[in-house]
Amino acid sequence: MLRVVDLRATPAAIAEARAFVREASWGLSDQDRMDLLLAAGEATTNAVRHGSPRGERCRILLICRRTEEWLTLTIHDSGVPFEPPTSLPSPDEPGGRGVHVMRCCVDEVAFGRWEMGNVVTLRKRLGDGATGK
Amino acid sequence: MIYVADIRLIPEDGWLLLVARGELDLLNAPALQEALSILTSDARNPLVDLRDVAYLDSEALRQLGRAAASLRPTDRDLVVMVRPNSLPERVLHLCGWKRLVRICHSLDEAARPEESRNA
Numbered sequence: 001m002l003r004v005v006d007l008r009a010t011p012a013a014i015a016e017a018r019a020f021v022r023e024a025s026w027g028l029s030d031q032d033r034m035d036l037l038l039a040a041g042e043a044t045t046n047a048v049r050h051g052s053p054r055g056e057r058c059r060i061l062l063i064c065r066r067t068e069e070w071l072t073l074t075i076h077d078s079g080v081p082f083e084p085p086t087s088l089p090s091p092d093e094p095g096g097r098g099v100h101v102m103r104c105c106v107d108e109v110a111f112g113r114w115e116m117g118n119v120v121t122l123r124k125r126l127g128d129g130a131t132g133k
Numbered sequence: 134m135i136y137v138a139d140i141r142l143i144p145e146d147g148w149l150l151l152v153a154r155g156e157l158d159l160l161n162a163p164a165l166q167e168a169l170s171i172l173t174s175d176a177r178n179p180l181v182d183l184r185d186v187a188y189l190d191s192e193a194l195r196q197l198g199r200a201a202a203s204l205r206p207t208d209r210d211l212v213v214m215v216r217p218n219s220l221p222e223r224v225l226h227l228c229g230w231k232r233l234v235r236i237c238h239s240l241d242e243a244a245r246p247e248e249s250r251n252a
Contacts, residue, residue, distance in 0.1 A: 011158070011159040011160035012160055014158045014159055014160060014190075015156060015158065015160065018156070018188065034220050034223065035223075037188065037220070038190075038220065038223070038224065041158065041188065041190050042190060042191055045158065045159050045190055045191070045192060048159060049159065088229070091229060091232055091233070092202070094194070094195045094196075094197075094198025094199050094202065094233075095191070095195045095198075096191075097191040097194060097195075097227075097228045098190075098191045100227070100228065101191055101224065101227055101228065104227050105227075
């Protein structure tokens with residue numbers, strides 16, 4: 001199963017991305033859905049904030065693929081290459097937790113590039129009864 | 134449909150409550166920041182009620198962290214009320230925010246600092 005949504009890079013896109021993930025994550029446990037929603041929300045927020053150099057003229061593409069074993073969500077933006085942080089900021093620094101949340105909430109996270117910019121891949125292993133058939 | 138958050142400031146029993154409903158993210162971060170600024174500059178005890186918040190992202194967390202830091206010189210805690218096992222509680226725990234804010238599950242618990250510190 002494959003689902004795609006193409007969004008204008010505005011703050012409102014983050015809520016639209018969450019709605020897309022809610023629809024695409026049927027069959028997951030409440031906890032797994034919550035975690036996927038958090039990870040996808042953070043990735044989309046980063047795409048809007050850091051991956052859209054021409055602001056609202058940029059697009060953000062979300063693609064959801066389901067197989068028997070995995071739900072894979074990719075978030076594509078138009079940003080320049082970046083190095084994801086490898087550790088948490090100090091407790092006194094209030095920002096910079098988005099990538100940490102992604103890593104805590106899904107089974108696999110990868111940061112890469114596509115023709116137009118960055119792509120974040122979030123993978124959640126599906127349990128019994130949550131296959132993509 | 135875009136879910137818009139509702140943020141209100143309500144005085145109650147010596148507290149000033151910031152009551153939020155809906156989903157808190159980058160879209161409504163400026164409104165949250167402004168409400169938190171009013172909350173933390175007030176002399177009453179500040180409490181953020183997130184029990185009816187369905188989604189909370191790291192941008193909203195950043196605002197809460199800044200508000201908590203601004204209270205340090207006054208020796209007051211920022212109390213954050215959440216539903217047990219909710220998404221806001223999960224985010225607060227994932228990001229280690231228990232060290233920055235006092236998390237509780239009810240107003241009664243908020244009034245008893247020693248109990249809510251370990252919530």
